Amino acid sequence: MAMKTGDAFEAKELPEDLKETLPDVYVDDLLMTLKYFIDEEATHLWIKDVNVCARCEYKPCLYFCPVGVYSLGSNGHIQVAYQSCVECGSCRIGCPYRNIGWALPRGGFGVAFKFG
Amino acid sequence: MNSERIEFDAVVVGAGLAGAAAAMVMARGGLNVALVERGQKPGGKNYFGGAIYTHAIAELVPDFMDRRPPFERPVTEAGFWFLARDGLTRMTVQGGELNADPADAYITLRANFDAWWAQQAQEAGALLIPKTTVVDFLRKQTGEVVGVVTDRPQGEIHAPVVIICEGVNNLLAQKLGLIDHDLEPATLALAFKQVISLPMETINARFGLQDEHHGLAASVLGDVSLGLPGMGFVYTNKGSISIGLGMMLDQLAEYRLRPYDILQRYLDHPAIAPLVQGGQLLEYGGHLIPEGGYHAMPKLYTDGAMIAGDAAAMVNALHWEGTNMAIIAGKLAAETALEAHSRGDFTARVMSRYEDRLGEGFILKDLKQYRGFSRFLETHPQFMDVYPNFLNDSLGQFFSAYGKPKKELFNGMLGALTNRRSLIRAAGDIVSMARSVMGW
DSSP, rough: OOOOOOOOOOOOOHHHHTTTTTOOHHHHHHTTOOOOOOOOOOOOOOEHHHHHHHSSSSSTTTHOOOOOOOOETTTTTTOOOOOOOOOOOOOHSSSTTTOOOOOOOOOOOEEEEEEE | OOOOOOEOSSSEOOOOOHHHHHHHHHHHTTOEEEEEEEESSSSTTTTOOOOEEEHHHHOTTTTTTGGGOOOOEEEEEEEEEESSSSSSSEEEEEGGGOOOOOOSSOOOOHHHHHHHHHHHHHHHHHHHEEEEOOEEEEEEETOHHHHHESSSOOOOEEEEOOEEESSSSSSSHHHTSSSSSOOOOEEEEEEEEEEEEEEEEHHHHOOOOOOOOTEEEEEEEEEGGGSSSSEEOOOOOOOOOEEEEEEHHHHHTTOOOOOHHHHHHHTTTTTTTTHHHOOEEEEEEEEEEEOOGGGOOOOEEETTTTGGGGGTTTBBBBHHHHHOHHHHHHHHHHHHHHHHHTTOOOSHHHHHHHHHHHHHHHHHHHHHTTHHHHHHHHHHHGTTHHHHHHHHHHHHHHHHOOSSOHHHHHHHHHHHHTTOOHHHHHHHHHHHHHHHHTOO
């Protein structure tokens, strides 16, 4: 049962008693441990078409990104905090509409793991 | 042309385990090698469990122990931890083969290890070019790859052979047509972990390790991944713990789960919390693992190019192997490049010897044999839920004195399983697991 894409994407729910056991972590506390060389001139992540996000019912990118790059702005648009990205690639592939543009940061920029 | 043409005998894209291995072997063979790395230094983009296998290192650097590799601890205890909702069953092995010196596997941190590994390639004569992202290939009109284009000004590097070790996000492989589609979410595990600092003596005491020359590597199954397909891990570094888990990307998307919430829940588990209590978070991060196996592999070569490591989906998910495959595949690609140079022929005809070499060793044999496993956990979620809980309940009952006849007790234990899954289906599960592992 491969993940359905586009408008056919369906969200699933864990049993309620299991879901309740998940804590609500403030991801910024985790990001403070990461070292970045931030490219102030260019983003390497972008939304290809904001209209696609507008009709995306479940917006899974708000959840599965391991560093919470994607958030919902007050205007209802998806905001992209590319500065926090660890370049895993999940958003490019996990977006049901493949609506996230993804490139590698320019050489030397982006995350620099100290431990890995 | 106002700039001098930059020319090498070979270019390697990515100074990870596969790339540095390839550069090392080609440089030793007398080639002028450029090892291009997009990070500030090798390892800076890499994140894993994890442990490195010495059989692969020794094949390239037989005297590796004399070269002071930045190992954390040897793996002297390894096994499975089965996590139930509020319990834990440990099944680990120590002694015997795990006492070998040097050990079969060493726990490492990639930022340190990859830098050391790339240094071996540099000492062999390869030129490391860091802070440089490869964005495209140089190709003849007839299609043969004859170098790469980087994001540096005048950043073209000419070479008759390119070894692509770009990692899991195989954008260059796609560009070259080695694979005709982007990665699929159901074939990718998103792994995320924390490195938590603790005093060495505390780690030894909490994990029952004699000293800092003893280390634990455990795969954690069950409640860790909320009953969904996935696997947790715990590795003891010298003065820190690497703890995290991997889950399939499609399920994280469909269930709309936040990785850091799942990881925190794991760290808060009553059997895990005492192990990390009082520790200080050193680093959090995440990385994709290509777990699609044999069916997800790209074409491994074309005119003037070969591909190795995560970029070629060389991962055996069940056994946590991948780093060793990357190293050996990098070496075999390098040997093929050396053969191409000696023949003066860089066409696919010679590059195909790379696939022959992979087929002779364990890499392609294992990937073929385990080709069914990547779908197995997805179609058998009971391995993440029913069985770990059964194990905990039944062992808990076995070691309790209830003041009841033992026969009643054993019937109760059997009932604990059959309430969850019939014996026939349990037997079926064992057969399907065996099929997926044995390649039947």
